[in-house]
Amino acid sequence: MRIHPLKAVLSVxxxxxxxxxxxxxxxxxxxxxxxxxxxxxxSGNYVVQGAxxxxxxxxxxxxxxxxxxxxxxxxxxxxxxEAVNTVEKLIVKDKVPVIMGAWSSTLTLAVMPKMMEYKVxxxxxxxxxxKITTSGNPxxxxxxxxxxxxxxxxxxLLPKLKIKKADFLNTNNxxxxxxxxxYSKMLKANGVKIGVLETMxxxxxxxxxxxxxxxxxxxxxxxxxTAVEQNTLILKQAKELGLKTRVITTGGSNSPDQLIAQxxxxxxxxxxxxxxxxxxxxxxxxxxxxxxxxxxWKKRGYEPGGLTxxxxxxxxxxxxxxAIKKAGKADPAAIKDALWKITVHGVYGDxxxxxxxxxxxxxxxxxxxxxxxxxxNGKVVNPF
Amino acid sequence: MDQLLQHVVNALIIGGTYALLGIGLTLIFGIxxxxxxxxxxxxxxxAYMMYAWVMLLGVNFxxxxxxxxxxxxxxxxxxxxxxxxxxxxxxxxxxxxxxxxAWIAMQNTxxxxxxxxxxxxxxxFPADPLVLGPISVSWTRVFVFVVAIILIAATYALIQKTKxxxxxxxxxxxxxxxxxxxxQIDTIHTATFAIGSGLAAAAGTLLGPVFVVYPTIxxxxxxxxxxxxxxxxxxxxxxxxxxxxxxxxxxxxxxxxISSGYRDAMGFLLIILILIVKPTGLFAQKExxx
Numbered sequence: 135m136r137i138h139p140l141k142a143v144l145s146v147x148x149x150x151x152x153x154x155x156x157x158x159x160x161x162x163x164x165x166x167x168x169x170x171x172x173x174x175x176x177s178g179n180y181v182v183q184g185a186x187x188x189x190x191x192x193x194x195x196x197x198x199x200x201x202x203x204x205x206x207x208x209x210x211x212x213x214x215x216e217a218v219n220t221v222e223k224l225i226v227k228d229k230v231p232v233i234m235g236a237w238s239s240t241l242t243l244a245v246m247p248k249m250m251e252y253k254v255x256x257x258x259x260x261x262x263x264x265k266i267t268t269s270g271n272p273x274x275x276x277x278x279x280x281x282x283x284x285x286x287x288x289x290x291l292l293p294k295l296k297i298k299k300a301d302f303l304n305t306n307n308x309x310x311x312x313x314x315x316x317y318s319k320m321l322k323a324n325g326v327k328i329g330v331l332e333t334m335x336x337x338x339x340x341x342x343x344x345x346x347x348x349x350x351x352x353x354x355x356x357x358x359x360t361a362v363e364q365n366t367l368i369l370k371q372a373k374e375l376g377l378k379t380r381v382i383t384t385g386g387s388n389s390p391d392q393l394i395a396q397x398x399x400x401x402x403x404x405x406x407x408x409x410x411x412x413x414x415x416x417x418x419x420x421x422x423x424x425x426x427x428x429x430x431w432k433k434r435g436y437e438p439g440g441l442t443x444x445x446x447x448x449x450x451x452x453x454x455x456x457a458i459k460k461a462g463k464a465d466p467a468a469i470k471d472a473l474w475k476i477t478v479h480g481v482y483g484d485x486x487x488x489x490x491x492x493x494x495x496x497x498x499x500x501x502x503x504x505x506x507x508x509x510x511n512g513k514v515v516n517p518f
Numbered sequence: 519m520d521q522l523l524q525h526v527v528n529a530l531i532i533g534g535t536y537a538l539l540g541i542g543l544t545l546i547f548g549i550x551x552x553x554x555x556x557x558x559x560x561x562x563x564x565a566y567m568m569y570a571w572v573m574l575l576g577v578n579f580x581x582x583x584x585x586x587x588x589x590x591x592x593x594x595x596x597x598x599x600x601x602x603x604x605x606x607x608x609x610x611x612x613x614x615x616x617x618x619x620a621w622i623a624m625q626n627t628x629x630x631x632x633x634x635x636x637x638x639x640x641x642x643f644p645a646d647p648l649v650l651g652p653i654s655v656s657w658t659r660v661f662v663f664v665v666a667i668i669l670i671a672a673t674y675a676l677i678q679k680t681k682x683x684x685x686x687x688x689x690x691x692x693x694x695x696x697x698x699x700x701x702q703i704d705t706i707h708t709a710t711f712a713i714g715s716g717l718a719a720a721a722g723t724l725l726g727p728v729f730v731v732y733p734t735i736x737x738x739x740x741x742x743x744x745x746x747x748x749x750x751x752x753x754x755x756x757x758x759x760x761x762x763x764x765x766x767x768x769x770x771x772x773x774x775x776i777s778s779g780y781r782d783a784m785g786f787l788l789i790i791l792i793l794i795v796k797p798t799g800l801f802a803q804k805e806x807x808x
Binding site: 170171172173175176178179306332333334335337338339340342343344346347349350363366367371373374375376396398399400 | 520521524525528532629633634635636638645646647649654655656658659729730732733734735738769770773774777778779781782
């Protein structure tokens with residue numbers, strides 16, 4: 135929702151007239167900004183569904199600090215300008231002491247200066263661009279892995295995949311460019327030849343030109359970095375063009391089940407990095423938590439393809455609530471300090487924050503596990 | 519060389535649908551002097567109707583195509599009757615603002631009705647592509663190209679050979695004189711907007727199954743359509759046809775041999791160049807002013 139300037143001014147005046155701080159009311163508000171419409175709508179909606187499951191579970195167990203939590207969810211429309219507006223609205227009008235968001239790296243990078251300006255902590259549940267935790271913003275706490283962490287984890291799989299020459303196709307934003315840079319660096323260091331590096335607009339739907347070039351390059355692995363919508367189209371169009379290369383999607387927002395449903399046979403033989411494998415819940419660090427989340431997801435009739443995305447919102451809200459509990463009050467500064475001291479047993483694994491970025495202004499970064507899965511005969515399998 | 523052939527085939531196929539989009543828009547501008555901002559939404563409407571009839575109601579693919587285009591024509595006629603008829607004689611800016619409003623309202627209605635999550639449409643064509651030596655192309659795209667060419671040809675025939683087409687051309691040349699000759703201008707306007715909208719919806723029904731459908735797909739379709747129309751010359755049908763193919767070729771070859779990151783920029787760079795050399799666009803027709 136775009137805030138009318140007059141409305142924004144009025145809401146500031148109104149807010150300053152209220153002498154009682156909003157966080158002493160009977161619920162504790164948590165801001166959420168996600169792309170519910172636009173290019174990343176599918177993923178943003180899944181994250182919100184996961185967050186709502188966490189909200190309901192926490193409230194059913196008595197909430198936190200004797201109060202119920204309340205998520206204030208705003209749609210950032212997959213658009214950085216709108217993302218900034220949503221954060222401004224959440225902080226100024228709703229007076230939330232902490233925010234979760236904003237899904238895509240570009241959206242997250244856009245809202246980060248606002249967190250600094252208002253001194254409100256931001257829990258990043260999805261974005262993977264390295265810049266987010268290295269730019270010296272001490273209000274940023276990220277539970278998802280960076281592209282660099284992902285590339286390092288991927289290194290161990292190289293002998294098994296036997297890649298000789300890799301091509302790249304990435305979305306032309308912070309997420310895609312960052313991931314291609316980290317992966318190509320890692321591959322080059324390990325003796326893999328790099329073919330062509332192709333990019334695409336985040337809104338593009340036709341990749342025939344790029345895929346034709348990739349076909350001519352003749353690599354034996356194509357690393358694709360974008361959201362599930364473009365991944366679907368790329369798999370379909372690669373098949374149409376008779377591209378035989380193995381497609382490996384990175385970034386963990388690839389929803390393999392959705393790819394099987396929407397790309398069909400074209401998804402066969404493709405590999406995907408994921409940060410939670412719902413097909414093998416016993417292999418994760420906290421199987422009981424993962425199964426509780428999966429059972430509730432199923433009970434609510436949510437899309438099974440969204441499980442690999444929804445857990446980010448689920449863990450994000452649990453992490454925030456744990457910090458509020460540790461802080462003893464729903465106050466931005468106290469929550470920020472408490473985030474450094476907690477360990478949360480989540481679907482991502484045991485979530486805790488290590489310092490990253492320039493000294494004195496470090497951001498918090500969690501270290502989750504990275505998994506690689508393969509789609510074989512319309513099913514997700516463990517490739518090794 | 520193999521790569522070039524594949525690029526040419528890719529461009530031809532995309533060019534066919536670009537031309538459809540451009541012709542619809544240029545027809546409406548040429549005859550009605552309306553800058554139609556709802557064009558992209560008609561494209562999205564066509565794609566969503568295809569989703570509804572094929573995926574939700576299980577109707578045969580070809581039948582769904584016909585129904586979706588017919589509904590697009592009907593929606594176009596409705597927009598003309600409800601909004602544009604009252605605005606006849608209003609200046610171009612007023613009409614433009616109303617159409618921008620209609621565009622925003624339509625896009626948000628789609629969002630409300632279908633949610634923001636992308637939908638995919640199954641086709642009855644084989645999943646394995648058609649392979650001709652070094653060239654590989656999906657059957658769906660072949661179908662899209664054939665239908666697009668048929669629709670372009672049908673539009674030409676309608677404009678050049680039928681009485682309605684003659685009346686449309688007469689209205690384009692001089693509205694007052696046409697009215698004096700007994701042509702029902704109201705009917706011509708409704709028919710023009712309905713046909714133009716139908717062409718946009720047709721492009722949507724054809725490309726919806728090739729790509730995925732979500733509420734904002736109309737925006738990029740609109741942008742391409744405007745680019746094509748400016749490239750070819752406002753109001754010129756041959757211009758829009760050629761413009762559609764030129765844009766597709768420039769994007770494809772530019773992305774293939776220069777940089778894929780600037781794929782969409784290539785087309786606009788070309789428009790700037792053409793407008794510097796020939797400010798009326800490639801094929802602008804002479805018109806009587808006054």
